[in-house]
Amino acid sequence: MDIQLKRVYESPEESDGYRILTDRLWPRGISREKAALDLWAKDMAPSSELRKWFGHDPEKYETFRKKYLQELDHNPGKEDFLSLVKSHLKEGRVTLLYGARDREHNQAVVLQHFLEQALS
Template sequence: MKRAYEQAQESDGYRVLVDRLWPRGVSKERAALDEWMKAIAPTPELRKWWGHDAERMSEFAHRYCAELDGNPAVDELSGIIARHPTVTLVYAAKDPKVNHAEILREYMAEHMYDTEPGCVDVGK
């Protein structure tokens, strides 16, 4: 995982923007993305309800995981992860712990390795 405002590095491997909105003030060249997966991000309704409020993080995680459970973009991201030795999830949120990319990373790890389905227990 890496913020869109951080310098891209060769070690990032395949860079995937996982936000529905383009990061403010970041050019396409600076972003150095390989892919932009808007569909993997939380729905606008869920994102607005959450508002990056740390106190809502646990409930947000459960709601976002429920969205991911029915989202075909999960299989698309699984394919990207399977084809590339290193994949960096790029996000724009300020807080490295209060953002949907953290939840997505954990969700994908569970999805890819067939562990018990569930959601990240955050905010505790």
């Protein structure tokens, strides 16, 4: 399963495959053209309440991860999203894009693990 993570501010590459923005809010300072998205999955992003509570604080990450996984499990669009990602993985790589500076403590990391478990 080829799901990679990448900051939305990094230049798009052909090897990225299908590019999905995982943020609920549009990232500052980047145009839609520069982002080169195939999908903006804002409905799969953490709720506004959870995002604000987390505030990208690494000390809150483990609790954030658990709460976000609960949100994903109860998300009404989950099955359609899983189906879409699965179909694009048959064609090649899927890249989950995020705006956060912290590469280890963000929603895309959680979503990547969620997808890998759900689709394996």
